[in-house]
Amino acid sequence: MMADDRITHREAYNALIKRKKMVLGISVLVTIIIALFAVSTGSLKVPIAEIINTLWGKGEPQTQTIIMNIRLPRVTAAILVGATLAVAGAVMQCVLQNPLASASTLGVSQGAAFGAALGIIVFGGGVVNSDSAAAAVTINNPYIVTLCAFVFGSLSTMVIILLSQFKKELGPAGLILAGVALSSLFSGGSTLLQYFADETKISSVVFWTFGNLGSAGWTELLILAVVLLAALLYFLLNRWNYNAMESGADTAKSLGVNTRAVMLISMVISSLASAVAVSFVGIISFVGLIAPHIMRRFIGNDYRFLIPCSAAAGALLLILADTFARLIIAPVILPIGAITSFLGVPMFLYLLFRGFKYNG
Amino acid sequence: MVEISDITFAYHKAARNILKDISFAIRENQCIAILGNNGAGKSTLLKCMDRICPAQEGAIYVDSRNVYKMSKNEMAQNIAYVPQHNETVNMTVYDAILLGRKPYIKWDATTEDRDIVWDIMHKMHLEDFALRNVWQLSGGELQKVMLARALAQEPRLLMLDEPTSNLDPRNQHEVLQRVKEIAQEHNICVAIIIHDLNLAIRYCDRFIFLKDARVFDYGGLEVMTPQNIEEVYRIHVHIIEYMGIPVVVPFPDEKVDTGLLSTGTYGA
Numbered sequence: 001m002m003a004d005d006r007i008t009h010r011e012a013y014n015a016l017i018k019r020k021k022m023v024l025g026i027s028v029l030v031t032i033i034i035a036l037f038a039v040s041t042g043s044l045k046v047p048i049a050e051i052i053n054t055l056w057g058k059g060e061p062q063t064q065t066i067i068m069n070i071r072l073p074r075v076t077a078a079i080l081v082g083a084t085l086a087v088a089g090a091v092m093q094c095v096l097q098n099p100l101a102s103a104s105t106l107g108v109s110q111g112a113a114f115g116a117a118l119g120i121i122v123f124g125g126g127v128v129n130s131d132s133a134a135a136a137v138t139i140n141n142p143y144i145v146t147l148c149a150f151v152f153g154s155l156s157t158m159v160i161i162l163l164s165q166f167k168k169e170l171g172p173a174g175l176i177l178a179g180v181a182l183s184s185l186f187s188g189g190s191t192l193l194q195y196f197a198d199e200t201k202i203s204s205v206v207f208w209t210f211g212n213l214g215s216a217g218w219t220e221l222l223i224l225a226v227v228l229l230a231a232l233l234y235f236l237l238n239r240w241n242y243n244a245m246e247s248g249a250d251t252a253k254s255l256g257v258n259t260r261a262v263m264l265i266s267m268v269i270s271s272l273a274s275a276v277a278v279s280f281v282g283i284i285s286f287v288g289l290i291a292p293h294i295m296r297r298f299i300g301n302d303y304r305f306l307i308p309c310s311a312a313a314g315a316l317l318l319i320l321a322d323t324f325a326r327l328i329i330a331p332v333i334l335p336i337g338a339i340t341s342f343l344g345v346p347m348f349l350y351l352l353f354r355g356f357k358y359n360g
Numbered sequence: 361m362v363e364i365s366d367i368t369f370a371y372h373k374a375a376r377n378i379l380k381d382i383s384f385a386i387r388e389n390q391c392i393a394i395l396g397n398n399g400a401g402k403s404t405l406l407k408c409m410d411r412i413c414p415a416q417e418g419a420i421y422v423d424s425r426n427v428y429k430m431s432k433n434e435m436a437q438n439i440a441y442v443p444q445h446n447e448t449v450n451m452t453v454y455d456a457i458l459l460g461r462k463p464y465i466k467w468d469a470t471t472e473d474r475d476i477v478w479d480i481m482h483k484m485h486l487e488d489f490a491l492r493n494v495w496q497l498s499g500g501e502l503q504k505v506m507l508a509r510a511l512a513q514e515p516r517l518l519m520l521d522e523p524t525s526n527l528d529p530r531n532q533h534e535v536l537q538r539v540k541e542i543a544q545e546h547n548i549c550v551a552i553i554i555h556d557l558n559l560a561i562r563y564c565d566r567f568i569f570l571k572d573a574r575v576f577d578y579g580g581l582e583v584m585t586p587q588n589i590e591e592v593y594r595i596h597v598h599i600i601e602y603m604g605i606p607v608v609v610p611f612p613d614e615k616v617d618t619g620l621l622s623t624g625t626y627g628a
Contacts (some may be wrong), residue, residue, distance in 0.1 A: 256462060300450045300454060
């Protein structure tokens with residue numbers, strides 16, 4: 001009887017693990033389906049079969065151009081950026097023991113925005129070549145802007161990490177506060193730069209901060225993919241450490257975790273990865289904060305599943321937001337940064353207030 | 361066998377010593393109570409022993425091997441520590457206990473790791489809680505789960521920081537009884553920080569009194585004297601014997617500096 005009970009307990013636990021794997025599988029599957037829908041939808045509807053033919057290089061030349069040069073890079077950018085910001089957010093929330101931690105909270109977004117403003121206004125990286133609509137604004141030297149955005153996006157976190165090295169008592173809450181302070185500093189810097197800039201440059205800066213998933217080409221996407229894979233690999237290697245750190249620093253240390261090293265390296269990797277993502281496509285707010293929390297409601301704080309699930313949720317959220325932004329008042333494409341908040345916040349609040357709690 | 365040799369610790373170089381030249385030993389199957397008033401350095405001592413607060417001087421040996429020269433995982437395979445305050449994490453009881461196998465896990469938990477966890481849960485009567493979330497547990501249940509996680513580490517030294525502080529009397533006795541049984545079953549050394557002297561007398565074999573950063577007294581029941589308790593806690597006590605068990609009865613209204621000592625001393 002007792003042995004039977006034990007088998008039943010094991011079976012129940014195995015069923016729970018199976019459920020978590022199913023949540024991951026379903027998230028990935030839904031992301032792929034929505035991604036295919038996003039590629040097929042637009043001013044020219046392309047059937048799924050045609051998309052697959054095009055991917056095999058057998059499509060019509062016109063479809064080939066639309067899919068390979070416009071829609072597929074855009075959807076791939078949504079997947080990669082969404083996944084990067086979400087896993088970075090999940091890991092930051094864990095190592096800083098703060099549910100509000102994300103690339104935005106730690107000053108990565110504000111730093112990148114300041115860098116982009118510097119690139120556009122001071123180094124002449126941006127011009128406006130049409131005054132008809134925001135969509136017509138382009139940045140003529142994207143590499144300067146991207147580089148500046150990346151440098152300043154990573155700078156704020158690097159400053160915070162250096163501070164924490166000199167002032168070892170600075171705990172996770174201190175790091176978050178330092179991030180908020182630096183965000184404010186960069187925000188002030190951006191305002192000053194814009195104050196002294198002419199209209200066209202200000203337009204370019206504002207347009208950059210709207211976020212634009214269409215601005216990344218295949219080369220940028222390859223860089224993003226490599227960064228995401230490297231970050232995912234490190235995060236997954238440390239998933240047991242993150243689970244231990246959820247139980248508090250002392251418990252984690254007693255379980256053999258080098259908490260300081262794991263925190264610092266995780267912070268460096270998540271900040272750099274977020275900075276790369278943001279510097280290529282502009283400010284995408286909220287995904288890094290919300291995607292991990294949405295998945296926590298379904299699978300708890302088990303980082304073995306939370307990391308890949310957050311990646312899928314981040315990707316899904318951004319594809320949905322981008323598709324919505326492209327289609328709702330087509331041909332005008334709404335700013336993706338705003339749409340992620342408009343779609344994500346009600347969904348998150350619904351989950352929060354519905355009281356859906358992970359139970360088991 | 362665990363040996364603590366001349367441990368000295370201060371939070372900063374200029375700060376006063378929290379611990380000074382602390383030395384004692386714990387044998388297998390032995391349960392040692394670490395006693396002292398608030399701020400005596402009891403928790404810091406355990407943290408020094410687990411390298412959470414590395415000591416400036418001294419060494420800790422587990423089976424003649426210096427803990428300070430072990431890798432972090434190796435140390436976690438030898439010493440398990442249950443802190444005073446446990447975070448109530450959003451994970452199942454089974455997963456929380458499985459974390460105790462973390463020092464042994466390379467890429468993922470093996471079948472052996474899982475079997476060890478089920479076995480401990482069975483012994484601790486926690487199987488029915490396996491799928492419950494940790495934050496749904498009561499104080500007593502949580503304490504048992506933390507103890508189970510520490511046991512999953514298969515340590516040579518188990519250290520518990522005030523394991524009974526939030527428990528009702530029944531759970532206090534149940535947890536300490538389990539600890540004592542476990543020490544004997546697994547042949548391990550146990551160090552417990554405890555404020556209830558009667559629980560300490562009942563479940564521990566050796567007692568170490570800390571005062572002013574140093575070991576004030578150390579030994580078996582013979583050190584549990586009203587004089588020692590008075591010196592360390594600044595409270596007047598009597599020790600009486602009830603059904604063969606010594607019982608410490610505090611008399612806080614009696615002034616310590618009157619020189620009045622208890623009449624029924626035990627072990628003095």
